[in-house]
Amino acid sequence: MQYTLSGLLILLFCQLSLAQQPVYQQVYDAYNDYREESIQTRRFKHSDIEPILLKLDEEKGFEVNKLGESIEGRAIYDVTFGSGKTQVLLWSQMHGDESTATMAGLDLFNFFMADDAFNELRNTILNNITVHFIPMLNPDGAEVFERRNALGVDMNRDALRLQSPESRILKNIRDSLQADFGFNLHDQSVYYTTGIKPEAATISFLPPAYNYAKDINPVRERAMQVIVELNEALQHYIKGHVGRYNDDFEPRAFGDNIQKWGTSTILIESGGFPDDPEKQRIRKLNFMILVKALHSIATKNYKNYNREDYWNIPENERYLYDLLVRNVKKEINGKLYTVDVGINHYEAEYNEHSRYFKVGSIRELGDMSTYYGYDMFDARGMTAVPGKVYEEIQPDLHAVQKLDAMELISQGYTTVRVKDMEGQEDIRRHLVLDVVSEDASPTYTLEIGSRPNFILEEAGTPKYAVVNGFLREL
Template sequence: MIQHSDYKEATIQGRYVTMDKLQQHCFTKLKSETIIIGFSVLGVPIPAFTLGHGKQKVLMWSQMHGNESTTTKAVWDMVNFLNSPNEMAKTILESCTLMIVPMLNPDGAKAYTRVNHNEVDLNRDAKNLSQPESVALRTLFQKFKPDFCFNLHDQRTLFSAGKTNKPATVSFLSPASNMERDITPSREVAMKLIAAMNQTLQKMIPGQVGRFDDGFNDNCVGDSFQMEKVPTLLFEAGHFQKDYEREKTREFLFYSLLEALQTIAADKISNYSIDDYFAIPENDKLFFDIIVENPQVTNPIIMDTDRVGIRYKEVLYGDKIHFEPEVAEVGALEGFYAHQTIEGADLLDFDNDPAKQAIRAILSSINE
């Protein structure tokens, strides 16, 4: 049994992962030669490297959105595994050639923003190719000619796995390649690979895997690569209970990556069906980080019957991400769930708890 803890890259943890950290701690240990595929808006080199020598070519990239770092951590855990003497690692490297871009948007990563330095969302620039990072990825895609693409992201804590009280800890999507959302051969292959990963994850986090909406947008990179008839998979790292640093979620992404690569290497994609893919519940937006029951504040905006839904805003201070509570919605909030529930009476006794003090303060100040 493979244990993630045996391969976890301990030098990168938490939510704030930058190119400087990767260069200092991770690239120095690589056995593979790195190439520079381009430069960011601020002139930061964007490195990539290959592992393996097999005929099945897999292109994967992470941190296209700079503040989405969980999959970057999982990728380095995967690299550690593939560089080990494990028999599965050897099989994958004999059957596959991986081209890995661990951080496509280094400027956004340093600023901890979704967009690049020009405030452009790189995942909405596949058509225009207006940004140097977008051009770098597209050029690499054309040169490498992958058989599979893994598009690695994070998703917000608000997502539920369907209309349930379970968070979407990991989500997937086989993007559409046209407005009709036809199930093309490449899209079908991606669906079956996702079904393989879901089967593994259900043993670890039952009911906590979601499927993203497949509305077509040719400005999105996944859709555009699917249009090129290359099976493309969107990975989304989400929330696991009490895991705001996403150290547990990275473990599930690690196992997902290994399952996908093993399925490709063993030529077992046909063992799965698109029905297994569509059985994964579509994501919904039913979670707040906190719901305050019976808020008990002197504020005419908040009624006695109301609940207050709070979501965290992620703010960078120094080299640490802080989670600052913000009121997202006030009302009955029927059908919604929370990662944490607080009784309003508990807020009356601060207990020197900064989080409770902050929540009390924002409840009291709503529309004052």
């Protein structure tokens, strides 16, 4: 093979810049090699991941043990790898609708299965720590995409009473391992912000308190140091989007008790990020910080970080809405008043909780000048006119799909009455117009709890519309 001099220089430069890039950034860049492609969205079930876990058991270096069963009889597994002295226990999806870290866990298993340029990193981790990962601790909740388990309790308030078998499973493994580190992996509201700011709290951390005084002993201090290191890494990717969770002591919670029982415990909460409704970008960030955390613990690198820096991470606040329309004129009895309108969407589920379409709702009205939205619009000079219901009843959503939505909206219509919508949710997901049943006769006023369907007029001319909580330019 022949190289030109400039080619050699470029090659050398690339090698140098690669060497200078921190290893966690290299892992992040190589993420697609490890991503578990069979899981693409947040709403998956035990039956989707169980075959993946059982197959892992056949892999060299992996052991998958059934720890027990949920109330409804679903197996809960511990995925173990590594042979080091330090015991690290991770558990995800204690709340059934908080699945981001379960996805990241599957990616993490693929990473540790691989044999490639990261072998040195892997071996450092595997030789120094033993990892136990319980993906989906609450499979019954995941089945219906709900926070609570089949008993209807929040497992995170069951650490002392231990009524749920899933809670006992977690307590037993913690005790039997006397784990040195614990990772309590959750999802938080997508409306949390990092302080009174527009930035969503994409990842928030907490080293839970182990008493009401919120004392810091060496166990809790180690957790704080790991968090400081992870925050530093995350700032490289999501600057300003990392928060810290309120550290009030909750005597019934698992994180607080596991810290108290002597395991350095780190809570990781996955929140929201713009244009990431299925949290796939956040999943990738989770994967990266889990690799980084394991490496930090294996090398004790966290000891180089100062726990005091933890307090520089902004505390979680809740200052976000899906859509915030500012300075809109609302009419009552012929008079105009200026209000801001905060709108959120909720997920209307179908297909056995595995899919959803979005339904908008007005959540706040008034002076919202300290609030923000994933989407924000200043309607200064515009008046909100209630959306009209289209006179011609449509037989089904196929027919609605064929209507010229933007033309109808510019005529003031936001909503269409439909005879039969059953089983057509996949169409409804993508409709621009809002739909109601044929016998409904809704009126859309700007008030809390109302469906956000209104036209924004300037001097009598429609300029924008909000339909089902989505802003449309006319």
